[in-house]
Amino acid sequence: MAPRRGTRTRTKTRTTLALTTTNPAPATTNLAPATATTPMTDVAIRTLIAQGVANALAEQSIQRNTTLNDDGSQGFGSGIVRPVRPTRECTYNDFLKCQPLNFNGTEGVVGLTQWFKRMETLFYINNCVVKNQVKFTTCTLHSVALTWWKSHVNIVGHNAAYDMPCKTLMKMMTTKYCPRNEIKKLEIEIWNLKVKGTDLTSYTQRFQELALLCGRMFPEVSNEVEKYVGGLPDMIQGNVMATKPKTME
Structure with missing residues (x-):
C-alpha cells in the first residue's frame, strides 16, 4: 500500500533540516586587507603639537576679542565690560619731563632750527594738543626772546597770541632772530x-x-x-x- 502524499512531504522536510544542521555552510567574512602602519617621526609629532597649540590660541583670541558697545564701553568675550579710557592730554609737567630746549634769541639759525626740531618731537611723543603748543613753547623762551614775546602779547592781546598756530610762531621767530x-x-x-x-x-x-x-x-x-x-x-x-x-x- 503506497504511503500518503502528506507523510512523504514531512519525511523529506525532516531530512533537509538534518542535513542543514549536520553540515552548516561556511561563514563568509569581509576582512579588509592588512596595511602596514608607518611610525610618526619626531618632526611630524612636533608639527602636530605646534598646530594644535596655534589653533587653540587662535580660538582663545577670537573669544576674547574686544567689541565696542553702544554705551561706549568695551565688551570682552569673557563677559567683562570695561569703560573706554580716553587718551590723556599732555600736561605742562609731562612737557617739562622731556627736558625741552630753551631759546634765548642769540643762537642764530642753527640754534633756532634745533629748537624747532626739539619742540616738534616733544609735541609728537607727548600727544600735545594744538591749543597748548604755543603756551608750552613760549615757556622755554629766555632773555631777549622772552622780552620780545611779552611785548608781542601786550600788542595783540593774550588770547590772540596764544591761540595762533605754533607754525606761525616759528615763522615770526625766524624773521626776528635769523640774521x-x-x-x-x-x-x-x-x-x-x-x-x-x-x-x-x-x-x-x-x-x-x-x-x-x-x-x-x-x-x-x-x-x-x-x-x-x-x-x-x-x-x-x-x-x-x-x-x-x-x-x-
Missing part, C-alpha cells in the same frame, strides 16, 4: 636743492627745514609745493604733478 645774511645762504640752498640719488627722505626733511626758515620765498602754499616737486627726480616728477597736490602734506 639776514644767513637767511640768504639758506635761500640759495633751497633754490638749488634736489634729490640725491633715491634718498627722498633726506630731501624732504631738509626742504621742510629750509622752507620754514625761508618763508618769504613762498608767499603762497602753491609756491612751496611747486619748488618741492621741482627738486624731485624726473622719473617721479610727472606722477606727482598728475595728482595735482594742493598742500605739502
Whole structure:
C-alpha cells in the first residue's frame, strides 16, 4: 500500500533540516586587507603639537576679542565690560619731563632750527594738543626772546597770541632772530636743492627745514609745493604733478 502524499512531504522536510544542521555552510567574512602602519617621526609629532597649540590660541583670541558697545564701553568675550579710557592730554609737567630746549634769541639759525626740531618731537611723543603748543613753547623762551614775546602779547592781546598756530610762531621767530645774511645762504640752498640719488627722505626733511626758515620765498602754499616737486627726480616728477597736490602734506 503506497504511503500518503502528506507523510512523504514531512519525511523529506525532516531530512533537509538534518542535513542543514549536520553540515552548516561556511561563514563568509569581509576582512579588509592588512596595511602596514608607518611610525610618526619626531618632526611630524612636533608639527602636530605646534598646530594644535596655534589653533587653540587662535580660538582663545577670537573669544576674547574686544567689541565696542553702544554705551561706549568695551565688551570682552569673557563677559567683562570695561569703560573706554580716553587718551590723556599732555600736561605742562609731562612737557617739562622731556627736558625741552630753551631759546634765548642769540643762537642764530642753527640754534633756532634745533629748537624747532626739539619742540616738534616733544609735541609728537607727548600727544600735545594744538591749543597748548604755543603756551608750552613760549615757556622755554629766555632773555631777549622772552622780552620780545611779552611785548608781542601786550600788542595783540593774550588770547590772540596764544591761540595762533605754533607754525606761525616759528615763522615770526625766524624773521626776528635769523640774521639776514644767513637767511640768504639758506635761500640759495633751497633754490638749488634736489634729490640725491633715491634718498627722498633726506630731501624732504631738509626742504621742510629750509622752507620754514625761508618763508618769504613762498608767499603762497602753491609756491612751496611747486619748488618741492621741482627738486624731485624726473622719473617721479610727472606722477606727482598728475595728482595735482594742493598742500605739502
